[in-house]
Amino acid sequence: MARRRYELPGDLGPASLEARRVFYRETMDYRAAERWMARPPQGDRAYALILGRHSGIYPRRFRSLKNVPLIVDDARGPRDLRPFLTKYLPEGVYYDRNVYASLAEARRAGIDYAHAWRSRYFLGQELAFDLDPENLDCPIHGDIADKMRRGQGLSFCDWEFEEVRRQAAELHDELSRRWRRLQVVYSGRGFHIHVFDEDGFRLSRRDRTTIAQRVARRYAIDEWVTSGEMRLIRLPYSLHGMVSRIVIPVDRSRIERFRYDDPRARPRGLHP
Ligand SMILES: [Zn+2]
DSSP: OOOOOOSSSSSSOOOHHHHHIIIIIIOOOOOHHHHTSSSSOBBBBOOOEEEEETTTTOOGGGGSSSSSSEOOOOOSSSSHHHHHHHHHHSSEEEEEEEEEEEEHHHHHHOEEEEHTTTTEEEEEOOEEEEEEGGOOTTTBBBOOOHHTTTTTTTTHHHHHHHHHHHHHHHHHHHHHTTTSSSEEOOOOSSEEEEEEOHHHTTOOOHHHHHHHHHTTSSOOOOOHEEEHOOOOEEEEHHHHHETTTOOEEEGGGGGGGTTOOTTTSSSSOOOO
């Protein structure tokens, strides 16, 4: 059997620094990102940029920062990120799902994450589910252990994409029996489901762990995102620099037919 090339399907691939520069200067819909972050509860949010950990592509002068999340905790919203994005040209842009009454006060009080949950400066955490293709057992490429062993933890194929998309629709519908304000987002590789109900922000860590374990039995989610240990999630409307796709919300009615080459997800001028 001829071994099929297994990296990324279609024309997905890492974005060059020039492509990132054009995207963050001219293409990114900062206003839409601003609206995304303006949902209640109102509070302070932190952002994180990853320069080149997975792609190995980063501005040389920031070599020492290439692998560590660069935290921006004084931005009022995504528009304030613009100078950082056009300077650092990150491969990925994230926000912290924790919401604080005041980040400055929390910082002054020396509150770390483990203690944030009981702090009066902490308002809650957005509940989220991260469906990733590498978590699937693929009939061609095997399970996650096989993929990691071959150094292909970030690769995916069309079968995996279609299966993770089917799961996104199914999990959305299952979650909609309990939650009312759900948003599905194409993450560049898989899908995220965000829960914006107030009750979701107030869940305890224990409740989150229970939900994560239950959902992981049937869906290809990263449990530690739902449980809250991993707080960062990709900022919608930013660029996923490993695949050169825009992270975008997808209406429930369009999920089944959504493709990674959807025109809304393809940055203009990326492949001239
Ligand atoms: Zn596969």
